[in-house]
Amino acid sequence: MDFDFSAEEEAFRAEVQEFLAENLPAPEARGPEFAAEWNQKLAEKRWIGFAWPREEGGGGAGLIEQFILKQEMAKVQAPPLGSDFMGLAWVGPALIRHGTDEQKQRFLPDLLESRTLWCTGYSEPDHGSDLASLKTRAVLEGDEYVVNGQKIWTTSAHFAKWIFMLVRTESESRYGGITCLLIPMDSPGIEVQPILSLVGQHSFNQVFFNDVRVPVGNRLGAEGEGWKVVMGALANERSGISEATDMERRLEDLKEVARGARKNGRPALEDSSVRRQIARFEAKISAMRLNGLRALTKQLQGNPPSTETSVNKLIRGQLEIPMHDLALGLQGSESQHANQWTEQSLTFHGTVIGGGTPNIQRNIISERILKLPKD
Template sequence: MDFDFTEKEQAFRAEVKQFIADNLPPPEQRGEDFEKHWHAKLIEKKWIGFSWPKEYGGGGGTLIEQFILKEEMSKALAPDLGSDFMGLTWVGPALIRHGTEEQKKEFLPDLLNCRSSWCTGYSEPDVGSDLGSLKLRAVRDGDDYVINGSKIWTTRAHVARYIFLTVRTNPEAQSRYSGISVLLTPMNTPGIEVRPIVNIVGQHHFNQVFFTDVRVPVSARLGAEGEGWKVVMGALANERSGISESTGMERHLEKLKELARNSQKGGKPALQDAEVRRKLARFETQISAMRLNGLRNLTKQIKGAQPSSETSVNKLLRGILEIPMADLAMSLLGNEASGMGEWQFDALNFHGTVIGGGSPNIQRNIIAERVLGLPKD
């Protein structure tokens, strides 16, 4: 890995910092319409989809410039780069790589201009996030597929306009990873029913989505029939190919350190307690490893390689870290932990991060089979 930045890259970092200083007020000063105006400025700068090719409306930035942009935005506690995280993270890159020109023209402009809202249909009941075992059937009937089955843990399905839907088009395929296809499906298609799953803190992000004789045109398929596994793995790898997992955890760790500075344990500042210091040091070591792993993956991409299964390491580490970090926060709060503040909310609301994009056990299987070459379970 090369940790040195070129003069051009350093100048771009300075440009991003200046933009933030000029346009990003502190969180407590951001009004109701702030994100709308913020996104308008990002659209003007072409910083949404910044590394996408210019011919598709992107900014044409390099991968290292995109890393710089996201890193500085994260440090400044800025909102997401765009209003459709799932669309920009998974759907857009998959469209650029596998979509027809008609599909690109239909969907990419809305993604880049904050007019889209996507959800992703991966996990299923009794299957979880093991995509190779998905059962949602799509049977070819003339120019349509007829879909029956359900998806679960579908984030924001209740507000999404489209679903990036994985279906089983060939149940007789020799490999369980073959015979899967991806359909770009409008959520208002007749036969789709969304039922909410409310979490323990009363929030509604997850849903179960039912499909009953849902007809989707063959033209909505992304990529070739039966090659959906390749499409999805590229999309999921894109989610983890940078260091976004580590930058979020770095910010979380700094807040945890601040809590420790302001807490007491045994009548003394908590930071003087050896066990607290050991736990914080362990967290920092793991998060530093995530950052270095992300930079290694970024280096490979800069050299022309596609994201590999090694990117699952950061997703696994984040899932492993979320719970002990929340536990430490609760112990530092002491009697105050019985209330409901930011830390208590985070401690009860970790499921989305841990489950989303594949649970820790799924990530362990991916690492074991595809990185270490161990036998499949």
């Protein structure tokens, strides 16, 4: 096993570091124009969609270069690559894999140049973990589908331009009856209603579809192949969630807090329980890093992202809340960051669920990695 990067890869890392040092202002110096200017600079370097094929407008880079780019960006807390998180992380790759030439030309340039925003319509009120039981129907009438039903927990639906959506086109076949449609959010018959989160923020919605007409040209993949499309999209979603670099940076922040904190009148790091907790976090994050490299190796061998992402997503879900609780405990409720940390720690109760709950990741691991029988 070789964990070293080649001379060319290290040269690319140096290029990224130099670019970031020259172009990324400190968070407090980022004005209202910053996001657009930043995305423009990244687009010029073709770092948005960096590993997408050049003929699709991407950077044509290898997965290792993309890994290095993301790693360096996360280290300095740079904003995400491009403004359309869902669009770039899974809608674009799904279009590249399953889209027609016409669909690629229509959607990919907007995605790469941050001109659009996608949301994702999978979950329904009684069909979340058991996604394949979804009920929202699409019936083909001439060259249009007529869609009726309801989605829930739809992040960003209140400002998205498009929804990447799963519908049922046939009721007999559980998996084979599911189709993927790309629907403009301003279509007549779509109604978006907000759901406020635990901390009062509006990021979730319910979305109602009442006789929404969708041209058949907006179907991604063949009718009945939506499950195949979504399996790839979910693996891409989980692979983003499961990246270790972000957790490595948070661990460094936590260590910084611990170095400056006191517990029972003594430096907090003299307390063995604090040291033990930090060591456990460090061990788990190392496991995430190595597992991430294993996933990367598999992808380099031509296999799509797979079950490793479930392992890392599960570990991450076990780390976020305890790491934040420790930081908060060490800082004390009087600290200037306390409110921000409390709010963040409450949002982790949600992020642990998005992309599939811990139980669902355990099911995937037990069936596909450990080959245990289904109950």
